[in-house]
Amino acid sequence: MHRRIITPGALAAASLLLAIPASAASHSPGAPGIGDPYYPAYGNGGYDVSHYDLRLTYQPADDRLAGTATLLARTTQDLSRFNLDFLLDVSEVRVNGSKAAFATSGEHELQITPSRPLAEGTSVTxxxxxxxxPSSKRAYGFTSWLRTADGGVAAGEPESAWWWYPSNDHPRDKATFDVSVQVPDGTQAISNGTLQATSSRAGWTRYSWRSDKPQATYLATLAVGRFDVTRATTDSGIPVINAYSKDLGGHDGAARASIERTGEIADWLTGYFGPYPYNALGGYVPxxxxxxxxxxxxxPFYSPxxxxxxxxxxxxxxELAHQWYGDLVSVSQWRDIWINEGFARYAQWLWSEHEGEGTAQEIADYVYASRPADDPFWTVRPGDPGPENQFHLAVYDRGALALQALRNAIGDEDFFAILKGWPHTYAHGDASVDDFVRYAERVSGERLTGLFDTWLFQPSKPGAPAAADAALPTRAAGTEGAPRQPASWKKIAATNGVHDHGDAHGHTR
Structure with a gap:
């Protein structure tokens, strides 16, 4: 038998523990992930962020970024500590004005322990x-920071925030943003929203941007470089700011001929998706x-x-269709990516109709006919593709086929009411594929689970009965009477790698 020796110090500690209120003793750490099965370590539990204030200084010459991030949040549980997703080197953390202990954890976690536990429902700064x-930091073997000859760019999906600001990095936790960036004179800083102010002092210029509507963390962007900036206003009164790197070379003209039509295209999309949801618009090409x-x-970010x-x-x-489908209404979990990509692809089909280069039905006919039943394309399930296939072409094309099948099943009146009503119903929030199915059933008054199961969840090419219901031909491409390639197809196919960042997960390696 071992005798347990109790020292005076241990007695004092025991007395202190007995003195702690039960409510404080029940505080526990926030989860290191928000609970997304595709990316278990992404996001965090225990709190919800309402606003990010980022005050940064960036030196393009050596890719050095320094800053102070202020996060306004509210706890969702009694917290003893919590995590932020972040990779850069931290010198100090304060919680509600008091210094907090901090440490790194895992591949990309900043673990913060406040000086006092936080009660559920508490406002926290x-x-x-x-x-x-940023370019020196990697997690899981990749980086989402894009180094350029004249600066750097943060633009990546599903993650880019870790390389330039600490966050609760998951679309389920959206917030407003103020991004103020100081850069050397002659260099610009581009970000989201409206440009609130610029000021110059001692060889540096500060650009202050504001996003006053909730924004997912991966949708926040920063681009520093030498840009030619254009300004315009849409017919509906939205200010448009576009930016083009000054060394795009031969790509410059084509980029401008596309992106300078942003206002026109956004106004056109309002006819299908409802009013444009933000007070700023534009695009940039670093x-x-x-x-x-x-x-x-x-x-939106566009590569040359x-x-x-x-x-x-x-x-x-x-990319502009995503402002409604993906930005205004974000995914609840990353498996719901069809909510983003199937609809953005279908918007391209509608644009093809608008341009007289093939109707949505003609494009659907061609997509269905051009891929035989044994094509691996059909084994990917757009409604839950798995992280390895999150940006697979099937999520786009088969995802859009599902919408054409829905359109033919319920008729144009209900279909276009759904396209416009869905972003309004879930505005500035998040939703799942199941939410969309229920919404479509509610609007149409029809049972649609079988249709969506066939087109989104079965790992096989929908057969002749489903094709007939969707008014799709059964003749294979290249045979007599088969659908011909629509005039718009090459332009649509040219965007097939639109979110291909280097591998199946969208990572830049």
């Missing part, structure tokens, strides 16, 4: 001071070597390579 070289585009809120073969307004349609 978190201040993080940090610095570092001199990156990447090949993808991204629907960063109010100001997207315009290598000339102007492509279909690409602009895709």
């Amino acid at each position: 978190v201040v993080v001071r940090y610095s570092g070289v 001199n990156t070597t990447t090949g993808y585009a991204l629907e960063t809120q109010t100001r 390579r997207q315009f290598a073969n000339g102007a492509n307004t279909s690409l602009v349609v895709h």
